[in-house]
Amino acid sequence: MNEDGMYCIDGGRPFVERLTEMASDAMAVVAWGACASWGCVQAAKPNPTHAVPIDKVIRNKPIVKVPGCPPIAEVMTGVITYVTMFGRLPDLDRQGRPKMFYSQRIHDKCYRRPHFDAGQFVEEWDDEGARKGFCLYKMGCKGPTTYNACSTTRWNGGVSFPIQSGHGCIGCSEDGFWDKGSFYDRLTGINAFGIERNADQIGLAAAGIVVAGIAVHAGITAVRQLTTKPKDTIKTIASEPTDKNAG
Amino acid sequence: MGAQTPNGFSLDASGKRIVVDPVTRIEGHLRVEVNVDEHNVIRNAVSTGTMWRGIEVILKGRDPRDAWAFTERICGVCTGTHALTSVRAVENALGISIPENANTIRNLMQLALQVHDHLVHFYHLHALDWVDVVSALKADPKATSILAQSISRWPMSSPGYFKDLQTRLAKFVESGQLGPFKNGYWGHPAYKLPPEANLLAVAHYLEALDFQKEIVKIHTIYGGKNPHPNWLVGGVPCSINVDGTGAVGAINIERLNLVSSVIDRTLEFVEQVYLPDVVAIAGFYKDWLYGGGLSSKSVMSYGDIPEYANDYTDKSLLLPRGVILNGNLKEIHEIDLNAPDQVQEFVAHSWYKYPDETVGLHPYDGVTEPNYQLGPKSKGSKTDIQSLDESAKYSWIKSPRWKGNAVEVGPLARYIIGYAQGKAEFKDPTDKLLTDLGLPLTALFSTLGRTAARALECQWAAQKMRYFQDKLLGSIKAGNLATANVEKWDPATWPKETRGVGFTEAPRGALGHWIRIKDAKIDNYQCVVPTTWNGSPRDPKGNIGAFEASLLDTPVADPNQPLEIIRTLHSFDPCLACSTHVMSPDGQEMAKVTVR
Numbered sequence: 001m002n003e004d005g006m007y008c009i010d011g012g013r014p015f016v017e018r019l020t021e022m023a024s025d026a027m028a029v030v031a032w033g034a035c036a037s038w039g040c041v042q043a044a045k046p047n048p049t050h051a052v053p054i055d056k057v058i059r060n061k062p063i064v065k066v067p068g069c070p071p072i073a074e075v076m077t078g079v080i081t082y083v084t085m086f087g088r089l090p091d092l093d094r095q096g097r098p099k100m101f102y103s104q105r106i107h108d109k110c111y112r113r114p115h116f117d118a119g120q121f122v123e124e125w126d127d128e129g130a131r132k133g134f135c136l137y138k139m140g141c142k143g144p145t146t147y148n149a150c151s152t153t154r155w156n157g158g159v160s161f162p163i164q165s166g167h168g169c170i171g172c173s174e175d176g177f178w179d180k181g182s183f184y185d186r187l188t189g190i191n192a193f194g195i196e197r198n199a200d201q202i203g204l205a206a207a208g209i210v211v212a213g214i215a216v217h218a219g220i221t222a223v224r225q226l227t228t229k230p231k232d233t234i235k236t237i238a239s240e241p242t243d244k245n246a247g
Numbered sequence: 248m249g250a251q252t253p254n255g256f257s258l259d260a261s262g263k264r265i266v267v268d269p270v271t272r273i274e275g276h277l278r279v280e281v282n283v284d285e286h287n288v289i290r291n292a293v294s295t296g297t298m299w300r301g302i303e304v305i306l307k308g309r310d311p312r313d314a315w316a317f318t319e320r321i322c323g324v325c326t327g328t329h330a331l332t333s334v335r336a337v338e339n340a341l342g343i344s345i346p347e348n349a350n351t352i353r354n355l356m357q358l359a360l361q362v363h364d365h366l367v368h369f370y371h372l373h374a375l376d377w378v379d380v381v382s383a384l385k386a387d388p389k390a391t392s393i394l395a396q397s398i399s400r401w402p403m404s405s406p407g408y409f410k411d412l413q414t415r416l417a418k419f420v421e422s423g424q425l426g427p428f429k430n431g432y433w434g435h436p437a438y439k440l441p442p443e444a445n446l447l448a449v450a451h452y453l454e455a456l457d458f459q460k461e462i463v464k465i466h467t468i469y470g471g472k473n474p475h476p477n478w479l480v481g482g483v484p485c486s487i488n489v490d491g492t493g494a495v496g497a498i499n500i501e502r503l504n505l506v507s508s509v510i511d512r513t514l515e516f517v518e519q520v521y522l523p524d525v526v527a528i529a530g531f532y533k534d535w536l537y538g539g540g541l542s543s544k545s546v547m548s549y550g551d552i553p554e555y556a557n558d559y560t561d562k563s564l565l566l567p568r569g570v571i572l573n574g575n576l577k578e579i580h581e582i583d584l585n586a587p588d589q590v591q592e593f594v595a596h597s598w599y600k601y602p603d604e605t606v607g608l609h610p611y612d613g614v615t616e617p618n619y620q621l622g623p624k625s626k627g628s629k630t631d632i633q634s635l636d637e638s639a640k641y642s643w644i645k646s647p648r649w650k651g652n653a654v655e656v657g658p659l660a661r662y663i664i665g666y667a668q669g670k671a672e673f674k675d676p677t678d679k680l681l682t683d684l685g686l687p688l689t690a691l692f693s694t695l696g697r698t699a700a701r702a703l704e705c706q707w708a709a710q711k712m713r714y715f716q717d718k719l720l721g722s723i724k725a726g727n728l729a730t731a732n733v734e735k736w737d738p739a740t741w742p743k744e745t746r747g748v749g750f751t752e753a754p755r756g757a758l759g760h761w762i763r764i765k766d767a768k769i770d771n772y773q774c775v776v777p778t779t780w781n782g783s784p785r786d787p788k789g790n791i792g793a794f795e796a797s798l799l800d801t802p803v804a805d806p807n808q809p810l811e812i813i814r815t816l817h818s819f820d821p822c823l824a825c826s827t828h829v830m831s832p833d834g835q836e837m838a839k840v841t842v843r
């Protein structure tokens with residue numbers, strides 16, 4: 001938001017003005033992606049443009065956060081159809097994320113979890129363990145602290161998800177994931193059996209942090225006049241509405 | 248008022264000024280201002296990148312092995328290209344070589360991206376510059392079917408299919424909800440297709456929407472997700488196991504079959520839908536050969552798709568490498584990305600600060616320090632720009648130059664260089680296309696040429712996907728399973744100080760990342776991206792970049808509906824390093840146009 005918002009210009013004016021105008025007649029705003037939800041990559045330290053998430057710009061509306069870089073397409077569709085179909089906003093967790101997709105960790109539903117529990121880890125890229133599909137915890141997997149649906153819903157029509165294709169989770173739906181050390185640093189403070197408690201503490205701590213970072217990059221959806229005209233209720237500023245990211 | 252640029256274009260800013268901002272159906276934020284003369288012919292053009300996100304500043308002090316994930320997020324659509332460029336830069340700096348299979352899989356991912364990007368760009372971002380959706384309502388479905396079957400053996404071509412589609416389209420239009428088709432100057436005199444060709448193209452627009460979900464599965468299999476698949480310094484993260492315990496969780500025969508079937512469908516779609524469509528559409532626009540700009544003078548390609556792992560020389564790179572200057576197709580200049588006097592970035596007209604702005608900086612020594620200010624002749628205020636002053640700073644894009652020359656990059660540049668090198672893979676399809684259309688070689692240097700080269704390249708890339716998938720299968724059959732080299736994974740093995748460069752040919756053109764590493768951390772990181780080359784503002788000598796050059800001398804039928812401007816800009820597939828799109832319930836917002 002430095003330079004009066006002129007790092008992102010739309011029609012000769014700061015994009016942020018457009019954002020506020022669009023949201024003014026909305027009943028709720030859906031923050032698509034890690035950018036709108038947390039600020040994401042442009043808000044990573046030292047955040048040169050002073051990017052902030054949507055809830056730092058729009059303060060008088062309910063905000064539904066659908067984080068992820070990007071979020072899973074099926075999850076985005078799910079959130080929108082939930083609102084149009086049931087005529088209400090989904091249940092949200094403390095951080096404003098729909099519980100139906102964000103209440104469990106990648107680790108909770110990861111198919112490599114038995115290897116974690118058995119202490120069978122990938123020790124090096126493409127080692128014997130990697131070829132056998134062992135747990136990626138030692139390669140820096142952030143699955144134990146990341147709340148998202150990847151390990152269940154998977155990606156692009158259920159074809160795979162990062163861990164299935166051999167790379168640890170980088171935690172791209174978590175607030176400030178860019179600034180939590182290298183993607184290959186091992187998570188600390190997570191014991192094989194104490195994990196429930198530890199991860200919950202992490203969740204609590206994250207909820208208490210003032211979200212520091214916006215979100216001109218991804219998109220928002222303003223949900224308006226919800227009860228009267230369901231067909232016209234959705235106003236979307238999507239990252240890629242009709243094309244490349246939609247798949 | 249006229250002026251001559253050193254690179255051979257005449258500019259005259261005395262006429263009426265037209266402002267288009269934002270230019271829609273592109274990736275990111277672009278503003279364009281042009282001056283037209285009394286016949287509404289463009290005589291001056293000013294292109295402005297309107298967003299800065301500061302990724303390069305953010306990378307300082309981080310682990311070089313993480314850089315791919317940051318740079319990948321520079322763009323939501325050429326997802327992966329930046330990541331690939333980044334891991335190559337780090338590997339170059341640290342002297343890491345990758346296994347053959349990793350090179351093959353990376354090529355497959357890069358080629359899948361090329362195909363996906365070209366296809367989506369044509370149908371969803373560019374076709375509506377040529378295709379009038381509303382006119383499709385007047386088409387005779389039977390005649391459309393005959394047309395479709397005359398250009399391709401694609402099976403979805405019955406009269407009933409087109410009739411049904413037309414009925415749905417009519418309902419759409421009647422309800423006033425054009426949805427994705429809202430964004431067009433329907434009925435504009437610059438649309439030349441008969442109703443049947445328009446209907447055919449609309450059908451394929453919708454089919455391509457479906458199809459693009461298929462091709463990204465290649466990224467999902469090898470990289471875990473799309474957009475933004477995962478990469479790895481030293482190779483690729485996925486392991487291969489086709490025999491033993493746990494194969495089910497690795498790249499196994501089921502995964503390989505899935506990739507193969509996606510490649511088969513890709514070849515079908517590109518060869519039976521995309522390419523015939525482009526040829527058919529081009530046939531109706533043979534008289535509209537504007538928009539060549541820099542392409543007939545100076546073009547550049549770094550080359551890409553190494554046949555052999557770790558060999559980035561001309562003989563290994565399947566996409567051509569070199570520079571052509573001043574239209575001399577007989578001489579291909581060699582590129583050295585480490586040479587301080589070759590690639591340089593200038594900021595005299597960009598919203599950045601250099602100690603001395605008359606000189607350019609090589610990316611190793613690049614500085615990215617914002618400095619937002621408007622020139623004295625600009626109108627409006629700093630937060631409400633009416634019109635810009637191009638004699639001062641006017642863009643968030645820097646001006647990269649190759650030995651001081653502005654160059655065009657992208658599929659057309661690659662094809663011109665491949666053609667000039669006499670490489671049959673590029674020359675023969677180009678000659679065939681030109682002969683089929685009855686056009687001379689010079690017709691290639693145009694908006695239409697750019698669009699056609701992209702389609703030809705899409706076919707080339709699809710064929711190469713088949714080639715590399717077969718190569719991978721052969722390698723696995725021979726017992727070669729390695730996908731990563733971890734010798735230098737540990738930062739303790741790295742030199743105290745080093746630097747390196749990585750390059751790719753992104754769908755939109757030459758892309759380079761330059762990295763300096765010090766004490767295992769990133770000391771400096773600079774990306775010079777394709778749209779920076781094409782969309783660059785003027786340099787201190789006054790050379791104009793490809794976007795600005797391409798708009799000159801184009802007649803605009805109606806300054807309030809500058810379809811011609813949008814058409815030519817879209818032909819570059821501009822990507823302004825940000826992907827904010829604005830959509831309302833009734834479809835995408837139109838470009839805002841102001842005439843002064």
Ligand code: SF4
Binds near residue numbers: 136
């Ligand atoms: S650490 Fe990662 S790979 Fe291992 S079980 Fe948990 S989520 Fe899966």
